[in-house]
Amino acid sequence: MSNLKRSGCFSDLASLNENRCCTSAIGPNRALASILTKSSSLISVPQNRDYHEVTGNIICPNVVRGIDHLRDPRLNKGLAFTLEERQALGIHGLLAAKFKTQEEQLDICRISIDRYEDNLNKYLYLVELQDRNEKLFFRLLAENIEKYLPIVYTPTVGLACQRFGLIYRRPRGLFITINDKGHIFNILKNWPEPDVRAIVFTDGERILGLGDLGAYGMGIPVGKLSLYTALAGIKPHQCLPITLDVGTDNQDLLEDPLYIGLRQKRARGKEYDEFIDEFMEACVQRYGQNTLLQFEDFALINAGRLLKKYRNKYCTFNDDIQGTASVAVAGLMAAVRVTKRKLSENIYLFLGAGSAANGIASLTVAAMVAEGLTEQQAQERVYMFDVDGLLSTRREGGVPEHAKAFGKNIEPEKDFEACVAKIKPSCLIGCSTVGGAFTPNVLQQMAKNTERPVIFALSNPTSKAECTAQAAYDNTEGRCIFASGSPFPPVKYNGKEYHTGQGNNSYIFPGIALGVIATATHHIPETMFLTAARTLAHYVSEEDLAIGRIYPSLAELKEVSVNIAIEVAKMAYDEGLGSLYPMPRDFKKHIKRFQYMFKYATHLPDRYSWPPSPKVDYKSSTGLLHPCNT
Ligand SMILES: NC(=O)c1ccc[n+]([C@@H]2O[C@H](COP(=O)([O-])OP(=O)(O)OC[C@H]3O[C@@H](n4cnc5c(N)ncnc54)[C@H](O)[C@@H]3O)[C@@H](O)[C@H]2O)c1
Ligand SMILES: O=C(O)C[C@H](O)C(=O)O
Numbered sequence: 001m002s003n004l005k006r007s008g009c010f011s012d013l014a015s016l017n018e019n020r021c022c023t024s025a026i027g028p029n030r031a032l033a034s035i036l037t038k039s040s041s042l043i044s045v046p047q048n049r050d051y052h053e054v055t056g057n058i059i060c061p062n063v064v065r066g067i068d069h070l071r072d073p074r075l076n077k078g079l080a081f082t083l084e085e086r087q088a089l090g091i092h093g094l095l096a097a098k099f100k101t102q103e104e105q106l107d108i109c110r111i112s113i114d115r116y117e118d119n120l121n122k123y124l125y126l127v128e129l130q131d132r133n134e135k136l137f138f139r140l141l142a143e144n145i146e147k148y149l150p151i152v153y154t155p156t157v158g159l160a161c162q163r164f165g166l167i168y169r170r171p172r173g174l175f176i177t178i179n180d181k182g183h184i185f186n187i188l189k190n191w192p193e194p195d196v197r198a199i200v201f202t203d204g205e206r207i208l209g210l211g212d213l214g215a216y217g218m219g220i221p222v223g224k225l226s227l228y229t230a231l232a233g234i235k236p237h238q239c240l241p242i243t244l245d246v247g248t249d250n251q252d253l254l255e256d257p258l259y260i261g262l263r264q265k266r267a268r269g270k271e272y273d274e275f276i277d278e279f280m281e282a283c284v285q286r287y288g289q290n291t292l293l294q295f296e297d298f299a300l301i302n303a304g305r306l307l308k309k310y311r312n313k314y315c316t317f318n319d320d321i322q323g324t325a326s327v328a329v330a331g332l333m334a335a336v337r338v339t340k341r342k343l344s345e346n347i348y349l350f351l352g353a354g355s356a357a358n359g360i361a362s363l364t365v366a367a368m369v370a371e372g373l374t375e376q377q378a379q380e381r382v383y384m385f386d387v388d389g390l391l392s393t394r395r396e397g398g399v400p401e402h403a404k405a406f407g408k409n410i411e412p413e414k415d416f417e418a419c420v421a422k423i424k425p426s427c428l429i430g431c432s433t434v435g436g437a438f439t440p441n442v443l444q445q446m447a448k449n450t451e452r453p454v455i456f457a458l459s460n461p462t463s464k465a466e467c468t469a470q471a472a473y474d475n476t477e478g479r480c481i482f483a484s485g486s487p488f489p490p491v492k493y494n495g496k497e498y499h500t501g502q503g504n505n506s507y508i509f510p511g512i513a514l515g516v517i518a519t520a521t522h523h524i525p526e527t528m529f530l531t532a533a534r535t536l537a538h539y540v541s542e543e544d545l546a547i548g549r550i551y552p553s554l555a556e557l558k559e560v561s562v563n564i565a566i567e568v569a570k571m572a573y574d575e576g577l578g579s580l581y582p583m584p585r586d587f588k589k590h591i592k593r594f595q596y597m598f599k600y601a602t603h604l605p606d607r608y609s610w611p612p613s614p615k616v617d618y619k620s621s622t623g624l625l626h627p628c629n630t
């Protein structure tokens with residue numbers, strides 16, 4: 001370096017960066033880039049070598065001015081830029097003199113967040129960090145999952161969605177409105193990243209258990225995709241959050257002066273269906289046929305039927321139906337080790353008969369069939385109770401179409417407590433959005449039904465949970481096996497402390513997504529969710545069970561996600577669904593190759609040496625590697 005400094009190469013490099021450009025220039029710099037591409041470059045490209053090869057450890061395939069290295073969150077390292085980088089990139093003097101390591105920066109982040117008492121402020125701090133320094137944000141999240149998952153994700157993300165009009169500052173993701181019908185592909189083209197592999201999208205109609213939040217639902221795909229990166233290491237530039245704004249039927253929002261979405265009633269019927277059709281087509285047209293399309297928080301009237309419509313035509317899944325089913329079945333499998341009852345020996349009662357309940361029930365049936373029951377025998381063990389009472393074929397209005405498989409020819413019952421006493425379930429599963437619906441009487445009845453009752457209060461966020469962890473223990477003499485969708489503090493019962501688990505689809509969808517992306521799988525069959533459930537259940541240790549947890553700790557989520565990805569990837573090839581060839585010999589290595597590097601990369605151009613450092617893998621199947629996209 002010192003030789004270079006003496007020879008004045010740094011000023012050379014700074015101007016080099018200003019002029020750097022390439023054909024894949026994107027976003028606001030596109031016009032400038034195309035002009036510069038035509039102008040003479042300072043880099044002389046040896047014959048038969050392409051531009052990226054010659055530029056070596058290129059900063060970004062974009063036109064990047066010095067200051068952009070600080071303004072672009074994907075490039076910014078703040079005080080962690082070294083002296084050489086500061087000089088080479090033309091940002092020397094734009095930063096304070098101190099050089100910091102990423103570890104030192106992480107300490108400051110932790111201290112800063114801890115200063116906030118209010119979770120929404122913590123959320124805002126993290127949003128701001130992601131907007132400022134992406135690698136620091138993801139490393140902070142990935143290394144402190146237990147602490148920050150409840151902030152960027154459930155339950156705080158629910159509050160953020162409710163206040164979205166107030167906290168909305170910078171766009172993250174795309175808003176595509178019903179008025180864009182006929183032009184969706186063009187809107188997708190405005191997204192500055194060309195290498196998108198996964199899209200999480202919502203129409204905002206059933207945001208957690210909070211109902212129709214319209215365009216305010218954007219917090220959900222953003223939060224889900226943060227976990228794609230933090231838990232599964234899927235690269236952030238490959239992830240795209242989208243809100244499909246088709247209006248809202250939430251009158252409060254329509255009258256809310258802060259509301260940022262379309263101020264009109266929801267589009268329904270043909271218009272809505274055509275819009276979703278066009279959206280699905282546009283996504284694959286823009287990003288390729290294996291683009292993973294994750295449906296999130298769609299209302300019951302659309303969730304199941306859209307899954308049915310698209311599941312064999314696109315690489316798609318519905319997280320609320322299938323991801324939730326997988327995590328719940330994993331919990332049931334782990335619980336078998338405590339209850340000593342096989343899955344097929346339980347009686348299941350669901351409170352709520354919507355997307356989540358039907359997803360869980362169907363996968364539980366599949367797991368019981370794997371234990372030897374017929375499908376009909378398995379279905380007979382599953383009861384559901386919705387807003388109109390027990391799903392009885394004899395009730396007025398009968399059983400809704402989407403839950404037909406679980407309707408029973410028995411006396412109708414509208415009193416849930418009476419139902420728990422009559423049916424005597426051993427597993428009670430709440431997906432109703434009704435906070436506190438598992439009353440002390442219901443829980444006490446569960447303790448009478450069986451020695452070790454399984455009680456899942458899966459509704460989110462915390463205020464919608466059917467009961468708290470403490471209430472479940474208090475009302476079952478501490479004999480229950482409990483899990484909840486949102487986290488609860490440790491339970492104290494009879495002088496012992498229990499740490500109950502979070503039955504949340506966050507244990508599943510990041511791993512499924514990584515496995516699917518890494519194999520370019522074109523369809524996601526139901527059996528993949530059973531495989532994911534088995535992999536997750538396998539991770540539950542005796543220590544977990546001893547403290548009341550039927551899931552591994554959140555701290556293990558990254559390892560769990562990678563292992564789910566590996567199993568999903570193997571299955572993809574076994575079933576002829578993977579389309580990336582040759583088939584990997586070592587799946588673990590293969591999966592790792594797709595993963596993000598949370599630590600900073602050097603931003604020094606490698607032009608001093610030729611050929612460039614052998615450590616740099618310029619081209620891989622994941623696309624061109626450069627510091628901002630590793
Ligand atoms: N833990 C997780 O990973 C996870 C995953 C998905 C969904 N959820 C949560 O589960 C809840 C339900 O989600 P969904 O997608 O199934 O919603 P949904 O709208 O599809 O279903 C809700 C169901 O609850 C029923 N219901 C409403 N009020 C009721 C009442 N008073 N008594 C009995 N039933 C009642 C409705 O009739 C409907 O059948 C939400 O709170 C959601 O956040 C959690
Ligand atoms: O978002 C979550 O925390 C889980 C689930 O997808 C939900 O809709 O509640």
Ligand SMILES: [Mg+2]
Nearest residue numbers: 296297319320
């Ligand atoms: Mg959801």
